Amino acid sequence: MIKNWFKNIGPGPLIAAAFIGPGTVTVCTLAGVNFGFSLLWAMMLSIFATIVLQEMSARLGIITQKGLSEIIRTQINNPVFKFLAILLMLSAIVIGNAAYEAGNITGGVLGLETIVGNPSLNIGDFSINLLSIIIGGIAFVLLYLGNYKILEKALVALVVLMSLAFIMTAIITKPNISEVLKGAFIPQFPKESLLYIIALIGTTVVPYNLFLHAALVKEKWKSNTDLQFARKDTIVAVILGGLVSMCIIISAASIQSDNIKNTSDLAKGLEPLFGSFAKYFLAIGLFAAGITSSITAPLAAAYVATGCLGWSSNMRTKRFRAIWMFILVLGVLFSSLGIKPIDIIKFAQVANGILLPVISGFLIWIMNKESVLGVYKNTIKQNVFGFFILGISILLSLATLNKVFGLNLF
Known part of the structure; x- marks a missing residue:
């Protein structure tokens, strides 16, 4: 049975690898440090929402x-709407992932630095972080091979290591x-937790x-029979x-400190309480989270761009x-030189904030088209779940715009 499951393992672990990046790890760390176990229920809701949307996405890919x-490019007939949709997708995913890639690589670097220190190369006024180049190099090799099976095995191994x-x-x-269990199944809203x-x-429904x-x-x-x-x-x-995200929250909840701002701080904070093993486990997890996201972000950008522009995927x-080389090189450059493209990241956050409800709505619409999916279109139950998550995505969109523009909506 286990052997059969491994044989049929697919892109699922790559999707998990993509949403457990350094950003997710940092948010989970801060949630655990500040609120203990009381926000675990939010992760349970995230898991449900992600399963619903990703199942629709997988079903669409297999059937069509x-x-x-x-x-999207072929189903939207109005040229104005089509142009706006393509522009939004390219802005949010291609430009967005280029901006976030530096953070993905830096996250992996933070994990390695906890174990091996900070090797750097000084050239004039510039200090180049060598670990950024190493992580970028690993991602480059795996992507350049262009072999899905090799990429899948490498990422599955990294996800298992991270888990x-x-x-x-x-x-x-x-x-x-x-x-x-109380934190996971009883919703709580501590002060300033919204x-x-x-x-x-x-950070989970992306x-x-x-x-x-x-x-x-x-x-x-x-084949359609592969849907199962x-x-x-x-x-x-x-x-x-x-579960991995919940484990980070649980680990962070064991330390009550105002000095913990990221997972690297958490790794150092766990050492005196639980021994050096805790520090190393956490550092390895952060490294795996960084490198998996460093691979999946450029890959997603390349698929989106080629699909939008009608090129071969x-x-x-x-x-x-x-396309993926451009994203990866930019990420390595920003990470190794310590540059933070704040304006680009803000732009990407806005674009992603708008994109999620738009794509969620479009996905539900397309999943109900018999001309596209035939008998595999959404059931009533799938639509109920889908519209519930569409409501959540609109809330997320408002929160993102609120954060970037300081609108004080919450």
Whole structure:
């Protein structure tokens, strides 16, 4: 049975790898430090929402054998709406992932620095972080090979490593199980926790994963009968990813300190309480989270761009490679030189904030079109869940715009 599951494992772990990036790790750390176990329920809600949307995305990819951005380009007939949709997707995913890539690589670097220190190369007034170049190099090799099976195996191995690292850290802290269950199943809203709740959901339900999933399932599965494997793959991987996020919150809840701002601080803070093993487990987990996101972000950008522009989405074509290379090189450059492209990140946050409800709404609309999906269109139950999550995505969108522009909506 286990052997059969591994044989049919698909893009699910890649999706989990994509949403557990350094941003998610940092948000989970701060949620645990500031509110203990009381926001675990928000992760449970995130897991449910992610499974619903990613199942739709996977079903669309298998039945149509097309990527989501390609479907959008062909299904929107109005030229003005089509242009706006393509512009929004390219802005949010391509430019957005270029801005976030530096953070993904820096997250992996923080994990390694906790273990090996900070090797750097000084050239004139510039100090280049060598670990950024190493992580970028690993991502480059795996993407350049252009072989889905190799990429899948590498990312599955990194996800397993990341999962074990964070789960072991949580076990080491010996949490109160009854308090953990209470936090997971009884919604609580501690003072000043609303933005953290929205952030926990927002870092798990991410727009670029909807594009990535639809593109990757057609690399793995070609037949409608494979839907059962895709659903199991999605459910298992998203639950595992959510469990990892919950373990980070649980680990962070064991330390009550105002000095913890990120996971690197948490790793150092756990050492005197639980021994050096806790620090190393957490550092390995952060490294794996950084490097997996460093691979999936450029990959998603390439799939979106090629789908929007009507190019081939074959991983070995020059255009496909040129897009992910641009994203990756930019990320390595910003990370190794310590540059923070604040304005680009703000722009990307706005674009992603607008994109999530737009894509969620479009996905529900397209999933109800018999001309596209035939008998595999949404059921009434799937639509009820979908519209519930559409409401959540609108709330997330407002929260993102509130954060960027300081609108004081919350």
